[in-house]
Amino acid sequence: MKRVAVFASGSGSNFESLVEASRQSNLGYEVVLLVTDRLDAYALERASRLNIPTKSFAPKAYATKGEYEIAILTILKQFKIDWIALAGYMRLVGSTLLEPYQQRIVNIHPSLLPHFPGKDAIGQALKAEVAQTGVTVHYIDEGIDTGPVISQEIVAVRPEDTYETLQKRIKQVEHHIYPKTLAKIMREDELNVSKTRVN
Ligand code: GRF
Numbered sequence: 001m002k003r004v005a006v007f008a009s010g011s012g013s014n015f016e017s018l019v020e021a022s023r024q025s026n027l028g029y030e031v032v033l034l035v036t037d038r039l040d041a042y043a044l045e046r047a048s049r050l051n052i053p054t055k056s057f058a059p060k061a062y063a064t065k066g067e068y069e070i071a072i073l074t075i076l077k078q079f080k081i082d083w084i085a086l087a088g089y090m091r092l093v094g095s096t097l098l099e100p101y102q103q104r105i106v107n108i109h110p111s112l113l114p115h116f117p118g119k120d121a122i123g124q125a126l127k128a129e130v131a132q133t134g135v136t137v138h139y140i141d142e143g144i145d146t147g148p149v150i151s152q153e154i155v156a157v158r159p160e161d162t163y164e165t166l167q168k169r170i171k172q173v174e175h176h177i178y179p180k181t182l183a184k185i186m187r188e189d190e191l192n193v194s195k196t197r198v199n
Contacts, residue, residue, distance in 0.1 A: 002082040002186050005033040007089035012043025013171060014087035014108055014178055019050050021179030028186030033079045035072060037091055053079075059091070069096035076101075083189075085182060086140065093140055105140040106185065108178050110170045112136060112152055117145035122167050125157060132156050133166075135173045137181040151181045 006015045012034070019031045034047040034054045047054045055075050062068035073096060076084075086093070086107040093105060111121035112134040118124075125133040134154040139147040153173050157166060 002029045002189060003032045003080055004029045004083045004085055004182070005035055005076055005079065005081040006031055006043075007035045007037075007084060007086045008043040009036060009038050009041055009090040010043065010088045012041065012046045012087065014174055015043050016046045016050065017175035018085060018087065018179055018182065019052060021176075027179060027183035028190065029083065029182055031085075033075070033081065035075070037089065043088075065094050066096050069094050073097060073100065083182075083185075085178070087178070092142075092144065095142070098140070098142065103139060106150065106182070107138055107140050107145070107147070108174055109136045109138065109145050110167075110174065112154065113138060113145055113149060122163060122170060126161070126163060126166065130157055133170070135170060135177055137178060150185065151177060153177050 004018070006018060008015050015031070015034060021027060022030055031052060034043060034052050036043055036054065036056045037059055039056045039058060041056070044054050044056065057068060057071055059065070059068045062071065082104065084101055084105040086105065098105065109117070109121060111117070111125060113136040116124040116133070122133070132154050134152055136149055137151045138145070138149045141147040155166070155170050155173055
């Protein structure tokens with residue numbers, strides 16, 4: 001069973017769905033830690049309800065981004081974290097975390113990347129008047145939403161859509177695609193480990 005830390009800055013509905021899905025069936029991972037960069041993230045309340053340990057780090061309390069990430073890394077080691085799942089974590093991950101967790105950090109983004117990267121992907125899609133947008137789960141690299149895509153699902157944009165209605169349908173897709181994708185990654189991870197053992 002792989003040990004996952006979820007990183008969030010806000011509401012944490014994806015965090016909650018990752019936890020709930022893994023408790024309902026064996027997906028090969030368990031969420032053992034929530035990390036936030038905000039002391040007031042609503043995700044923290046969800047974690048307390050779900051009985052998941054939390055650690056919050058205020059970036060301003062550290063002189064550099066590197067120091068901030070070293071503090072996080074220390075906790076990740078204590079919790080023996082195998083994988084990191086970003087879920088509304090509003091910060092670029094730096095090399096201090098990227099290097100030790102190479103190809104082991106994933107993110108969910110509310111658009112069909114490479115379309116509409118960065119902030120307010122849903123607003124961007126509405127402004128561009130596209131007929132469809134969607135959800136992407138991808139690996140993280142140094143860029144903003146530029147890492148290799150793992151899975152995507154289309155969400156149609158309806159003429160009558162407001163920000164709220166479109167966001168609601170996107171979140172519904174997110175809440176099933178993220179646990180499903182993580183489960184797929186965990187299976188592949190197991191296969192790779194056993195291949196290494198055989199060779
Ligand atoms: C989601 O739309 C996710 O795709 C994006 O941030 C949002 C987080 O929502 N990266 P929540 O905090 O999980 O409800």
